[in-house]
Structure formats: structure tokens, C-alpha cells
Amino acid sequence: MATCSILPDILCSFPAVSDSYIRLARKTIDDGFRAQVRSHAHLIDAVVQPLQAFLNFLEKLFVNSPWIVVLAVMLAIVYLASRSKAITLGTAFGMVLIGVVGLWEDTMVTLAIVTVATLIAIIIGMPIGILMARSDRVQAAINPVLDVMQTLPSFVYLIPVVVIFGIGKVPGLIAVVIYAVPPMIRLTNLGIRLVDRDVLEAADAFGSSPGQKLWNVQMPLALPTIMAGINQTIMMSLAMVVVASMVGVGGLGKNTLQAINNQFFTFGFLNGFALVAIAIIFDRASQAFGKRLQKHTEVVHG
Structure with a gap:
């Protein structure tokens, strides 16, 4: 006083x-x-409908297809990406174990969400990364936005998404994309900027246009780094799936949230194991594919 x-x-x-x-x-x-x-509700609905339709289609395709067909396709993709029998056998073991514990359908729902989120993140992130690599001003403008996106708590993403889109799968999908897209942007930018200047000068000497130089020289050489960005995008999508389950996303994330709320230790552990198994499969396959690309580019341009 x-x-x-x-x-x-x-x-x-x-x-x-x-x-x-x-x-x-x-x-x-x-x-x-x-x-x-x-x-702007009509415009929001127009944006949401195609995403909803595509996500529902992919989810029904994964869930309703015979498990042996889905497993065979997955093993073929993993083997073609990694060319590793050990990774392929590990994938088969993990997926069969997921089916044995009764989480196959939920895992397929989660795979559909992660697949769509990764595709959208690549479609959005790669052009932005290319723009950042071609302009220092664009990079200086976008970097603070990416810093905020990567440091903001993941739960905060749900607030504007729910206000705009409501509760459901698409709002959760959009939150996952927002959380997962920064690595795609950053590593695309980094990969293109790390291309050897001597190679670029050689391309200029042969009269390559900026577009030819980008698609025929920079992108192939940056592909291993871009693949690392895709790898990180997939990992972050899987991490965000559990948080996004709070706004209506199904699959393993919803089960994990239910296990937390009801203190079901075994149920939560099994769902966590399924998420970890998927993450390891994606991580090993994409890393192996990135290493193969790197060796290929070193041989071609070595």
C-alpha cells in the first residue's frame, strides 16, 4: 500500500x-x-470433401482387402525399397504379430491416415522447399514460420483446426499434416542447396536452363536428403496420430487414448507396440532406400 x-x-x-x-x-x-x-463454411466444406472421400476410400481399401493381399503388397514394397531380406522378414513378423493380437483393422486405419498425411506433406512441402532453395529471401521469410510450427506444442494445432473444421477424421488429418510438413520443407531445401557447385557450373556450361538444372541435376542429387525428409515426415505423422485421436481420428491412436483414460496397461502397451512396429518398418525401409539412392548418385556422378 x-x-x-x-x-x-x-x-x-x-x-x-x-x-x-x-x-x-x-x-x-x-x-x-x-x-x-x-x-466461409461453404468453401471449407469444398476443401474438406475431397480429402474426406480420398481418406475413406483408402481406409476401406486397406481394411476390406484380405489381410494376406495387404501383407503381400506391403512386403513387396518394403523389399523393392530396401532390397533387404532382413527388413522384409522383420516386416512380415511385425505385421503378423499385429494381426495375432487383434489390431490389424486399427493398424490399417492408422496406415491410411499416415499415407494420406505423408502424400499431402510431400505435395505441399516439396514445392516450398524448392522455392526456399532458389531464393534466400523466401528462405528468410519461411524459416521463422517453420520454427514456430516445430516448437509449438502439438495439442495447440488442434484448437484452430477444430474451430475451422469441427470434429472428425479430416480435422485430425490436417493437424497431422501441419505437424509433419516442416521436415519435408527443410530437408528439400537443404538437399538442393548442398548440391556441389562444380556440378551446377558444368550444367551451366552445357547450356541448361534453370528448370533443366533443377530437375535433371539438383533434384536427383538431392534425392537422398529429400528421402530423409520423407522419413521424418512419416515418423512425425505416426507420433501425431495419437494426439489427433482427441478430435476423432480412429485407429491405434484412438485405442491408445482410451487405454490412457481407462488405465488399461496391456491394451495400451499392445497399441504402442503396433505403432512402434509400423514406425520401425517405415524407418528401416525408407532409410535403406535413401542409402541406395545415395550410392547410385555417387556412382553416376562420382
Whole structure:
């Protein structure tokens, strides 16, 4: 009280004044945001519908196809990517074990979500990474955005997504994409920037246009690094699937959330094992494919 008698009234009332202004600002922003969402509801629905249709199609394809067919296709893809019998056998063992414990259908739902999220992240992230690699100004503008996206708690992504899109699979999918796309952008940019200048000068000497230099020289040489970006995107998609289950995403994430809420230790452990098995399969196969690409480019340009 003695201090307040000396200081001006405005300083003494600072916490109360600032709190009222913050409440007013919060209410104004929230109301304005909701009003904008309502006024653009038709546009939002138009964006959501194709994603919803594609996700439902892929989910039904994975779930309704005979498990032996899905397993055979997965093993073929893993072997073609890795050319490793050990990784292929490990994939077969992990997927069969997932089926034995009764989590095959939930795993297929999760695979569908991760597949769609990874495809969208590649479609969005690769062009942005190329733009960043071709312009220092673009890189300086986008890097702070990526820093925020990678440091913001994953739960925070759900708030604007739910306000805009509501509850369901697509909002969860969009949250997963937002969380997983930064590595794709960063590593595409990094891979192109790390291409040897001597190789670029040789391409210029042969009269290559900027487009020819990008697609015929820079992208092939940057492909191992880009594959590392795809690998990280898949890993982050799998990590975000559990969080996204809070807004209606099914599969293993939903089961894990239920196990946490109900303290089902065994059920939670089994779902966690299934997520880890998928993550290891994707990680080993994509890493092996990236190493093969790197060896190939070293031989071609060595």
C-alpha cells in the first residue's frame, strides 16, 4: 500500500487494466475468427470433401482387402525399397504379430491416415522447399514460420483446426499434416542447396536452363536428403496420430487414448507396440532406400 501511495495510479492498477484489455482482445479475436469460419463454411466444406472421400476410400481399401493381399503388397514394397531380406522378414513378423493380437483393422486405419498425411506433406512441402532453395529471401521469410510450427506444442494445432473444421477424421488429418510438413520443407531445401557447385557450373556450361538444372541435376542429387525428409515426415505423422485421436481420428491412436483414460496397461502397451512396429518398418525401409539412392548418385556422378 505504501508503494502504491508513491507510484501513479495507472502503475498500481496495471495488472487489472492489462487483464481487462487481454480479455477484451481475446473475445474480439475469438468472435471474429468464428464469424470468418461461419461465413466461409461453404468453401471449407469444398476443401474438406475431397480429402474426406480420398481418406475413406483408402481406409476401406486397406481394411476390406484380405489381410494376406495387404501383407503381400506391403512386403513387396518394403523389399523393392530396401532390397533387404532382413527388413522384409522383420516386416512380415511385425505385421503378423499385429494381426495375432487383434489390431490389424486399427493398424490399417492408422496406415491410411499416415499415407494420406505423408502424400499431402510431400505435395505441399516439396514445392516450398524448392522455392526456399532458389531464393534466400523466401528462405528468410519461411524459416521463422517453420520454427514456430516445430516448437509449438502439438495439442495447440488442434484448437484452430477444430474451430475451422469441427470434429472428425479430416480435422485430425490436417493437424497431422501441419505437424509433419516442416521436415519435408527443410530437408528439400537443404538437399538442393548442398548440391556441389562444380556440378551446377558444368550444367551451366552445357547450356541448361534453370528448370533443366533443377530437375535433371539438383533434384536427383538431392534425392537422398529429400528421402530423409520423407522419413521424418512419416515418423512425425505416426507420433501425431495419437494426439489427433482427441478430435476423432480412429485407429491405434484412438485405442491408445482410451487405454490412457481407462488405465488399461496391456491394451495400451499392445497399441504402442503396433505403432512402434509400423514406425520401425517405415524407418528401416525408407532409410535403406535413401542409402541406395545415395550410392547410385555417387556412382553416376562420382
